[in-house]
Amino acid sequence: xxxxxxxxxxxxxxxxxxxxxxxxxxxxxxxxxxxxxxxxxxxxxxxxxxxxxxxxxxxxxxxxxxxxxxxxxxxxxxxxxxxxxxxxxxxxxxxxxxxxxxxxxxxxxxxxxxxxxxxxxxxxxxxxxxxxxxxxxxxxxxxxxxxxxxxxxxxxxxxxxxxxxxxxxxxxxxxxxxxxxxxxxxxxxxxxxxxxxxxxxxxxxxxxxxxxxxxxxxxxxxxxxxxxxxxxxxxxxxxxxxxxxxxxxxxxxxxxxxxxxxxxxxxxxxxxxxxxxxxxxxxxxxxxxxxxxxxxxxxxxxxxxxxxxxxxxxxxxxxxxx
Amino acid sequence: xxxxxxxxxxxxxxxxxxxxxxxxxxxxxxxxxxxxxxxxxxxxxxxxxxxxxxxxxxxxxxxxxxxxxxxxxxxxxxxxxxxxxxxxxxxxxxxxxxxxxxxxxxxxxxxxxxxxxxxxxxxxxxxxxxxxxxxxxxxxxxxxxxxxxxxxxxxxxxxxxxxxxxxxxxxxxxxxxxxxxxxxxxxxxxxxxxxxxxxxxxxxxxxxxxxxxxxxxxxxxxxxxxxxxxxxxxxxxxxxxxxxxxxxxxxxxxxxxxxxxxxxxxxxxxxxxxxxxxxxxxxxxxxxxxxxxxxxxxxxxxxxxxxxxxxxxxxxxxx
Numbered sequence: 001x002x003x004x005x006x007x008x009x010x011x012x013x014x015x016x017x018x019x020x021x022x023x024x025x026x027x028x029x030x031x032x033x034x035x036x037x038x039x040x041x042x043x044x045x046x047x048x049x050x051x052x053x054x055x056x057x058x059x060x061x062x063x064x065x066x067x068x069x070x071x072x073x074x075x076x077x078x079x080x081x082x083x084x085x086x087x088x089x090x091x092x093x094x095x096x097x098x099x100x101x102x103x104x105x106x107x108x109x110x111x112x113x114x115x116x117x118x119x120x121x122x123x124x125x126x127x128x129x130x131x132x133x134x135x136x137x138x139x140x141x142x143x144x145x146x147x148x149x150x151x152x153x154x155x156x157x158x159x160x161x162x163x164x165x166x167x168x169x170x171x172x173x174x175x176x177x178x179x180x181x182x183x184x185x186x187x188x189x190x191x192x193x194x195x196x197x198x199x200x201x202x203x204x205x206x207x208x209x210x211x212x213x214x215x216x217x218x219x220x221x222x223x224x225x226x227x228x229x230x231x232x233x234x235x236x237x238x239x240x241x242x243x244x245x246x247x248x249x250x251x252x253x254x255x256x257x258x259x260x261x262x263x264x265x266x267x268x269x270x271x272x273x274x275x276x277x278x279x280x281x282x283x284x285x286x287x288x289x290x291x292x293x294x295x296x297x298x299x300x301x302x303x304x305x306x307x308x309x310x311x312x313x314x315x316x317x318x319x320x321x322x
Numbered sequence: 323x324x325x326x327x328x329x330x331x332x333x334x335x336x337x338x339x340x341x342x343x344x345x346x347x348x349x350x351x352x353x354x355x356x357x358x359x360x361x362x363x364x365x366x367x368x369x370x371x372x373x374x375x376x377x378x379x380x381x382x383x384x385x386x387x388x389x390x391x392x393x394x395x396x397x398x399x400x401x402x403x404x405x406x407x408x409x410x411x412x413x414x415x416x417x418x419x420x421x422x423x424x425x426x427x428x429x430x431x432x433x434x435x436x437x438x439x440x441x442x443x444x445x446x447x448x449x450x451x452x453x454x455x456x457x458x459x460x461x462x463x464x465x466x467x468x469x470x471x472x473x474x475x476x477x478x479x480x481x482x483x484x485x486x487x488x489x490x491x492x493x494x495x496x497x498x499x500x501x502x503x504x505x506x507x508x509x510x511x512x513x514x515x516x517x518x519x520x521x522x523x524x525x526x527x528x529x530x531x532x533x534x535x536x537x538x539x540x541x542x543x544x545x546x547x548x549x550x551x552x553x554x555x556x557x558x559x560x561x562x563x564x565x566x567x568x569x570x571x572x573x574x575x576x577x578x579x580x581x582x583x584x585x586x587x588x589x590x591x592x593x594x595x596x597x598x599x600x601x602x603x604x605x606x607x608x609x610x611x612x613x614x615x616x617x618x619x620x621x622x623x624x625x626x627x628x629x630x631x632x633x634x635x636x637x638x639x640x641x
Contacts, residue, residue: 074446122630125583127446128393128573129626135570136622142615244567250454253447263444295465299458306451310441 021272022311023260027279034286041289049165051281056169056235058277060228062252063180064112064221066273069256070184071197071217072265073126077115079248080137081108081222082229086240087141089233090150098154104233105226112222116215138244151239158234169235176227180270183220190269193217197265247298254301255280258308280304339580339588339632343595346578350599354606361606369609371487374601375494376480376552378594380568381575382501383545385593386538388576389505391518391585392445394539396434396453397546398568400427403460404550405560409469412476424547430456431543435536461562470559480555490552497545501590511589514538518585567618574625575600582632600624 018024034042041047061078068075085104092100115133119126162168184190192213195203204210233240259276261268283304287297334341354361380397387394404423411419430452437448471477480490505511513534516524525531554560579596581588600621607617 118626118630122633124626124629124633125393125446128583128629132570132574132622132625132629134622135567135618136626139615139617139619139622142613143619147613147615246454246457246566250450253450257447263447293462295462296458298461299455302451302454302456302458305454306437306448309443309447309451310437313441313443 021260021275023258023272023275023279026258027275027282030279030283030286034282034290038286038289042286047285047289049167051278051285052170053167053235054281054284055278056167056173057232058252058255058281059177059274060173060232061225061248062255062273062277063177063228063270064108064224065252066256066259066261066268066270067180067184067193067224068126068217068221069261069263070265070267070269071193071214072200072263073119073214073217074130074263075112075115075218075221076127076130076249076253077111077133077137077222078225078229078252079244080134080141081111081225082232083141083240083242083244084137084144085226085229086152086233087145087150087242090152090239091144093152093154101155101230101233104229105223108222108224108226108229109219110222112219112225113215115222116218119218120211120214134249135244141240142242145242147242149239149242151237152233153238155234155238158231167235169231172231173228176224176231177270177274180224184269185271189213189216189220194266194269198267247301250305251280251301252277254305254308257305257312260312262312263309264313339592342631343579343592343599346599347595347602350602350606354602354609358606358609361609366609368488370602370605371491372556373605373608374597375488375490376549376556377572377575377601378494378597379497379552380546380549381572381593381597382497382590383542383549384572385501385576385579385581385588385590386505386514387445387542388581388583389514389518389585389587389589390535390538391521391583392438392535392538393449393573393583394434394542395446395449395569396430396456397542397572398565399453399456399460400430400543400546401550401553401568402560402562402565403427403430403456404547405554405564406460406464406469406562408476408551408554409471409559410463412471412473417475420551423551424544427543427547427550428540429543431540431546432536434543435539438539439532439535457562464562466562468559468561471554472558477555477558480552488556490556493548493552497548498590498594505589506591510534510537515586515589518587520586567614570618570625571600571604571621574621574628577628577632578624580632583629584633588632 061082065075065078081104085107088103088107089100092103111133115126115130118124119129158172159168162171184193192203192208195206195208196210196213200210255277256273257263257276258280259268259272259274261272284297284301287300351362358366360366380401384394384397404427407423407426408419411422415422434445434449434452437443437452438445478489480488480493482489484492505514513524513529516527516529517531517534521531575596576593577583577596578599579588579592579594581592603620604617
């Protein structure tokens with residue numbers, strides 16, 4: 001970075017923002033690149049609508065885990081909550097009627113709380129704990145559903161179009177995103193979580209009840225995943241798959257890391273995840289409409305993940321990592 | 323003579339990580355034998371051996387990685403890649419395809435280690451990224467079709483019967499013994515334990531930590547590739563979907579044997595029992611026609627339970 005902040009052509013505010021959030025450069029670069037390469041297909045109305053729909057999915061999945069990543073742990077259980085929740089809604093439908101959608105919320109909060117308690121008391125690495133739980137939930141989903149996706153009708157009102165051209169789920173997700181950012185930026189809880197993420201022992205010595213706030217972080221993650229899954233349940237067709245797809249697990253992670261929340265915790269947060277998710281969707285759609293073989297899309301997503309974790313891990317030279 | 327320690331509670335607590343898996347194995351055998359009288363007949367044993375041998379090879383590689391306190395998520399993907407490479411290019415290259423596949427897997431192991439050790443990225447994240455790339459390559463090469471291996475020489479690698487047992491069993495046992503020797507009797511093994519036990523201490527005592535971690539990941543890649551070759555020789559075919567749900571059973575088998583996730587304890591000699599527990603449950607359930615859903619449920623719960631049981635809580639907080 002040779003360009004000093006005193007350069008008159010570019011205001012200092014913009015330079016600082018770009019330095020703090022290099023993902024904006026990536027977003028502009030990807031956008032311009034695909035606009036030049038495929039002007040009529042990429043810049044079409046349909047494409048933007050698809051990007052927006054995909055963006056909602058990704059953001060709602062990634063919002064909860066990005067709170068956990070701030071504390072330096074990892075929560076992979078979101079797809080499990082969504083899958084098992086969908087089947088539980090189908091099971092509860094005859095008993096509770098339309099209220100049964102709140103089962104997903106309940107499941108999310110319970111799962112988050114249980115993960116938090118196990119992680120803090122038994123000290124298992126969170127990624128392996130949540131991964132095992134994800135597989136357990138998948139088995140439970142397949143068991144309860146009998147191996148078929150079970151569609152549920154009656155929640156069409158969630159996706160009824162209120163404003164033309166804008167998916168209603170986007171309107172639903174705005175308060176959720178706002179709440180997540182508010183909790184992380186404007187409350188005591190958020191400050192404590194950042195403190196735990198940047199230095200756990202220091203936070204302990206400063207009198208923060210680390211275990212309590214870590215459990216709270218996982219519970220919040222479960223809560224946001226639960227609310228998000230309630231919307232996504234209808235957004236993604238009113239039923240959930242019974243086969244675990246690694247892609248749905250990995251994409252929100254890519255969004256979080258791409259947004260600039262380092263996996264060691266301490267900085268970043270939900271507000272960055274929005275940018276990361278948007279960049280990922282633009283990138284994905286761009287590759288998708290390009291003449292590349294569909295199977296190579298996965299390859300590029302993997303490379304994107306590797307590059308973004310390497311970039312986001314820079315400046316962590318003194319930290320020992322397992 | 324002093325009094326013998328006997329089966330006192332103190333002794334039991336000290337040796338829990340040894341006694342636990344043995345009891346578990348006996349319980350598994352007894353339960354399945356009760357439900358299925360063919361479990362320990364000759365055919366049943368052959369099927370148990372087929373299900374555990376290639377798995378043992380892959381699990382030995384993962385054990386070394388977990389001993390250093392890291393995690394390798396890419397083992398199932400590398401297994402899949404090497405198996406598919408074998409079946410796709412055996413006609414063009416003959417048996418030379420095996421060293422090629424192994425070399426490629428070692429290369430990916432090197433990339434894993436490089437990302438972890440040089441760029442300071444948490445190992446599960448680095449290996450997750452690499453495994454997606456590998457998965458993409460496998461999908462691209464196989465185009466998603468089911469591939470059938472019909473090369474007799476290649477298939478005899480795993481399916482020749484020596485003294486009544488298939489040769490894949492001897493491969494598995496051989497690799498297991500070499501791994502034990504490597505872990506317990508060589509400088510390589512001692513460095514592995516040292517890094518897992520105390521990373522900073524190992525670095526201060528003149529161990530090139532970064533280089534050694536790369537070696538460990540290369541070993542893990544090599545053994546996953548070998549497991550893939552044996553798997554393909556044994557199964558005689560497969561598509562890109564194979565090994566998709568192996569990550570958790572593999573991890574569970576290493577942890578069930580008594581190698582803690584914190585690193586520095588356990589070792590390949592323990593992994594055999596863990597592999598027996600996991601693969602025999604799997605094979606036993608398959609014999610009883612219990613579906614994959616219940617199997618996954620079981621392995622997920624075993625993985626969580628065993629990590630809680632084996633982990634050393636006195637160690638520094640892990641993320």
